[in-house]
Amino acid sequence: MYYLYIVTGLTLLISFIGDRGKTSKAVKIAFKKLVKILPAFVTMLILVSIVLFFIPDKMISNYLGNNDKFIGVILASFFGSITLMPGFIAFPLCGILLKKGVSYMVLSAFTTTLMMVGILTYPIEKEYFGVKVTIVRNVIGFFIALIVALSIGFFFGELS
Amino acid sequence: MKMQNKHIKALAIVIYFVFIIGSFVIGFKSGKQIGHNFITFSVEMLKILPCAFILIGLFEVWVKKESVEKHLGKDSGMIGYIWVVLLAGTTVGGLYVAFPVAYSLFKKGAKLGVIFTYIGASAICRIPMTIFESSFMGIKFSLIRLLVSIPLVILSSVWLENYLETKNYKIMEGK
Numbered sequence: 001m002y003y004l005y006i007v008t009g010l011t012l013l014i015s016f017i018g019d020r021g022k023t024s025k026a027v028k029i030a031f032k033k034l035v036k037i038l039p040a041f042v043t044m045l046i047l048v049s050i051v052l053f054f055i056p057d058k059m060i061s062n063y064l065g066n067n068d069k070f071i072g073v074i075l076a077s078f079f080g081s082i083t084l085m086p087g088f089i090a091f092p093l094c095g096i097l098l099k100k101g102v103s104y105m106v107l108s109a110f111t112t113t114l115m116m117v118g119i120l121t122y123p124i125e126k127e128y129f130g131v132k133v134t135i136v137r138n139v140i141g142f143f144i145a146l147i148v149a150l151s152i153g154f155f156f157g158e159l160s
Numbered sequence: 161m162k163m164q165n166k167h168i169k170a171l172a173i174v175i176y177f178v179f180i181i182g183s184f185v186i187g188f189k190s191g192k193q194i195g196h197n198f199i200t201f202s203v204e205m206l207k208i209l210p211c212a213f214i215l216i217g218l219f220e221v222w223v224k225k226e227s228v229e230k231h232l233g234k235d236s237g238m239i240g241y242i243w244v245v246l247l248a249g250t251t252v253g254g255l256y257v258a259f260p261v262a263y264s265l266f267k268k269g270a271k272l273g274v275i276f277t278y279i280g281a282s283a284i285c286r287i288p289m290t291i292f293e294s295s296f297m298g299i300k301f302s303l304i305r306l307l308v309s310i311p312l313v314i315l316s317s318v319w320l321e322n323y324l325e326t327k328n329y330k331i332m333e334g335k
Contacts, residue, residue: 003288004252008211015218022221030217033260034209041205043169044256046176049197053190086204086254087289095296104301111293112305115283118255125255128263129331136320137276141283144312151308152301 043123048084051120055083057093064110065102069158072106073149080113081142084120105153112148116141208253216264229269236274241314244274248281258282266331273314273321280313 015023060079064072085093094107117138118125125134153159180198183191232240244265251258261282262275270278285306294302 004208004211008214011218012214015222023218026217026221027214028217029220030210030213033216034213037260041209041256042173045198045201045205046173048201049194052197053194084201084254087292091293091296098297104297107297108301108305111297112284112309115254116280116309121255121259125259128259130329133320133324133329137279140316140320141280144280144309144316147312148305148308152304155300155304 037124037127040123040127044120047120047123051083055079057085057089060110061093061097061100064097064106065100069103069105069153072103073109073146073153076106076110077113077117077142077145077149080110080145081117081138082119083114084118085114090114103153103158104156105149105158108152109145109149112145113142116145205253205256208257212253212257213260216260220264220268223268225268228265232265232270232274234271236271240271240274241277241317244270244278245281245285245310245314248278249285249287251282251286252288255279255283263331271321272324272329272331273317276317276320277314280317281310284309284313 012023015026060083063075063079090111094111097107098104119138122134122138125137129137150159179191180195182188183195230236231243236243248258251261258279262278265278266272266275290302290306
């Protein structure tokens with residue numbers, strides 16, 4: 001996280017030394033763009049807060065841990081698609097599940113859909129790219145995640 | 161009709177916040193939990209968004225359209241995809257940061273296939289996230305995941321670009 005602040009600070013400083021006018025224009029653009037998309041972010045945050053209340057981490061662990069592998073993959077990709085979780089929560093959770101005996105295949109279906117499919121980020125994505133492209137991109141992401149899960153299953157010898 | 165939808169949405173947002181504040185006042189446990197979720201995620205995003213947008217602003221004033229066009233535009237070929245995967249590796253946050261960046265790249269002349277690759281790649285191969293992942297799941301897991309997903313992301317983005325071009329698709333902010 002800190003490298004983001006360092007990079008932003010340094011870039012801003014170099015830009016300021018190079019051209020004050022351009023730099024203040026850049027900050028203005030940044031502010032305008034941020035304000036413009038803010039309502040979509042608030043919508044997303046509201047959805048996230050509600051969905052995570054009804055689907056807490058504990059429930060996800062229970063469902064991923066208790067099933068046949070292939071049902072596990074389907075459930076994992078379902079949960080991964082409808083939730084949103086930062087990596088610093090998701091990967092430690094997967095680490096725990098792995099120790100409990102959940103297969104790599106199921107966990108990869110969960111993490112990959114978590115990263116690629118964003119039902120909760122829909123309000124933001126559609127502001128930039130429109131409804132149709134947003135849906136198509138997410139469907140493609142879902143199938144890529146399934147292929148990734150099967151490949152992981154194959155290479156870790158979990159398919160049989 | 162559009163106006164009406166906007167009002168309904170605004171009303172829903174107001175009701176949500178009244179519900180959350182009310183829950184804290186009367187001590188309604190479920191409402192408080194939802195409020196906590198909201199705050200946790202808002203803080204997480206506020207740590208990233210201002211920096212991300214300042215970098216986007218600097219990108220828009222300093223980077224010339226011609227250079228984006230040359231490296232990521234119509235005639236960039238395969239190299240454009242490689243550049244954009246590398247760029248995606250340095251992205252922070254998640255999809256919600258990738259969308260505005262992708263939009264700015266597009267405005268500067270990057271082709272559609274390249275920006276969809278950027279979105280997909282910044283979801284799956286952010287470097288700090290991948291290092292964190294491999295510390296929990298093992299390097300083999302991360303490597304297989306990257307080697308399988310990156311080519312698929314590129315291929316599907318090329319396909320999506322071709323498909324949208326036959327449909328005369330135009331990206332418009334706020335549409």
